Amino acid sequence: MTVTIELVKEASAGAMTVAGVTAEAFEDHPHHALLSESGFAAKVGETQMVPGDTGVELVVGLGPDAERDADSFRTAGGAIARAAKKQQSVAVHDVLETGGEIAPSVVGQALAEGLVLGGYRYTALKSDPEDSSLASIEVVGKGGKRVQSAFDVGRSIAEAVCIARDLVNEPGGTLTPPALAKKTEKLGAALGFEVTVLGPKEIKAAKMGGLLGVNRGSDIPPRFLELSWKPEGSSRGVVALVGKGVTFDSGGLSLKPSDGMLAMKGDMGGAAAVIGAFCALDAVQPRVEVRGYLPLTDNMTGGDATRLGDVLTISNGKTVEVHNTDAEGRLILADALSKATADEPDAIVDVATLTGACMVALGDNHAGIMGTSDGLLEQVQEASAAVGEKTWPLPLPQEWRSNLDSEIADMKNIGGRYGGASIAGLFLKEFVGEGIPWVHIDIAGPAFVSKETSTTTKDGTGFGVRTLVQLLKSYKRPR
Ligand code: BES
Numbered sequence: 324m325t326v327t328i329e330l331v332k333e334a335s336a337g338a339m340t341v342a343g344v345t346a347e348a349f350e351d352h353p354h355h356a357l358l359s360e361s362g363f364a365a366k367v368g369e370t371q372m373v374p375g376d377t378g379v380e381l382v383v384g385l386g387p388d389a390e391r392d393a394d395s396f397r398t399a400g401g402a403i404a405r406a407a408k409k410q411q412s413v414a415v416h417d418v419l420e421t422g423g424e425i426a427p428s429v430v431g432q433a434l435a436e437g438l439v440l441g442g443y444r445y446t447a448l449k450s451d452p453e454d455s456s457l458a459s460i461e462v463v464g465k466g467g468k469r470v471q472s473a474f475d476v477g478r479s480i481a482e483a484v485c486i487a488r489d490l491v492n493e494p495g496g497t498l499t500p501p502a503l504a505k506k507t508e509k510l511g512a513a514l515g516f517e518v519t520v521l522g523p524k525e526i527k528a529a530k531m532g533g534l535l536g537v538n539r540g541s542d543i544p545p546r547f548l549e550l551s552w553k554p555e556g557s558s559r560g561v562v563a564l565v566g567k568g569v570t571f572d573s574g575g576l577s578l579k580p581s582d583g584m585l586a587m588k589g590d591m592g593g594a595a596a597v598i599g600a601f602c603a604l605d606a607v608q609p610r611v612e613v614r615g616y617l618p619l620t621d622n623m624t625g626g627d628a629t630r631l632g633d634v635l636t637i638s639n640g641k642t643v644e645v646h647n648t649d650a651e652g653r654l655i656l657a658d659a660l661s662k663a664t665a666d667e668p669d670a671i672v673d674v675a676t677l678t679g680a681c682m683v684a685l686g687d688n689h690a691g692i693m694g695t696s697d698g699l700l701e702q703v704q705e706a707s708a709a710v711g712e713k714t715w716p717l718p719l720p721q722e723w724r725s726n727l728d729s730e731i732a733d734m735k736n737i738g739g740r741y742g743g744a745s746i747a748g749l750f751l752k753e754f755v756g757e758g759i760p761w762v763h764i765d766i767a768g769p770a771f772v773s774k775e776t777s778t779t780t781k782d783g784t785g786f787g788v789r790t791l792v793q794l795l796k797s798y799k800r801p802r
């Protein structure tokens with residue numbers, strides 16, 4: 324169900340009242356005693372029904388003034404969408420005016436994102452889906468056109484996140500590389516970006532030995548997608564986005580244990596984040612040209628699967644000895660980074676569910692970031708902080724490169740036991756053109772969650788879409 328989010332001066336009759344309450348205002352709230360008794364403390368995103376002037380009213384906590392940031396509004400929006408899913412229309416009061424120093428457009432965008440994200444469910448495979456019936460959200464307040472257009476942008480971005488979630492949540496048996504390519508073509512036609520699909524013949528002609536090597540154990544052919552979007556006005560340069568698109572990662576002959584394999588339908592979370600970001604570009608209109616490079620395959624164990632010890636030749640000519648077929652993401656990204664490099668962009672950002680080691684290092688809700696340009700790293704960090712997606716820097720020391728030395732090829736695809744996320748990063752770096760600022764975002768942790776929050780359901784989160792969109796919006800050519 325898509326909702327409308329509208330700024331109004333006065334709520335229409337029949338809409339259930341939702342009232343924001345800050346920690347400060349809670350002290351004087353008419354239902355203070357009742358609310359306190361139920362455990363409500365006006366924390367961000369807490370909700371509770373209370374008796375109102377015209378039937379029940381939903382109260383949503385906004386926390387103390389000093390702690391409120393953009394993400395508080397996203398969380399509150401998500402909580403409202405959850406708590407009001409049985410309503411048809413709601414009118415949200417006393418929220419917009421609590422932004423303090425935060426710009427009204429930032430407040431409006433974050434609130435709208437939360438309202439859409441909180442209503443998300445993956446229902447495609449339920450015979451009797453429990454859909455939210457919430458169709459109309461009025462937000463009562465001032466701000467005029469600027470706030471309304473912030474709502475519209477927030478909605479477009481959140482819908483793009485939901486597209487990425489649907490892709491991550493779809494099982495690997497149906498979201499195969501050809502199916503994902505088809506879906507992306509449809510999205511491109513509907514939302515205004517170009518999609519070029521390379522099949523096995525073109526992939527062979529391009530000598531993408533990493534992608535072909537990983538695909539070798541599969542009965543399903545690979546795809547390589549090239550996405551492109553250009554701004555209507557002036558452009559500050561060309562940013563290339565690369566996303567890991569392993570539609571199912573069994574580990575290949577280095578087979579994963581059963582428990583670790585279930586989540587691997589989501590091993591295309593990086594590709595989903597890039598596709599999602601493209602879906603929002605027309606609405607956001609960043610002042611950069613954007614290109615996308617998505618290698619798509621599953622990683623299976625068929626009779627002619629890549630064997631340990633096999634040597635693959637990546638499209639830039641470098642050779643890789645495969646010591647572990649479960650380190651497949653870097654093999655397909657090698658081809659994609661080589662292709663992105665050949666097209667000479669001003670910057671490259673890749674997003675990938677690349678290593679369990681990144682989760683060991685940072686926990687499961689931070690993405691690891693590393694790269695070759697402090698300026699671009701800073702921009703990625705700032706973008707992610709602004710949109711409430713958590714990232715944290717990891718080192719990329721060249722002296723660890725010897726971990727990847729091979730006796731018979733230019734490198735092998737795994738290193739030692741320690742620093743696995745960085746070793747993977749050093750592998751990728753081999754395929755990024757000298758002098759092109761590059762950042763790698765390892766989203767193995769935050770691409771999926773095991774517990775729902777007010778803005779995400781269990782499983783696919785669409786992590787990365789918001790950071791990428793914000794990065795493009797604020798992008799400056801790094802020094
Ligand atoms: N797709 C996995 C990484 C992953 C693990 C993502 C858990 C999300 C959750 C990747 O292809 C992989 O298997 N990596 C190996 C690398 C190792 C063989 C060097 C890993 O992390 O164990």
Ligand code: MN
Nearest residue numbers: 572649650651
């Ligand atoms: Mn793997």
Ligand code: ZN
Nearest residue numbers: 569572590652
């Ligand atoms: Zn993988």
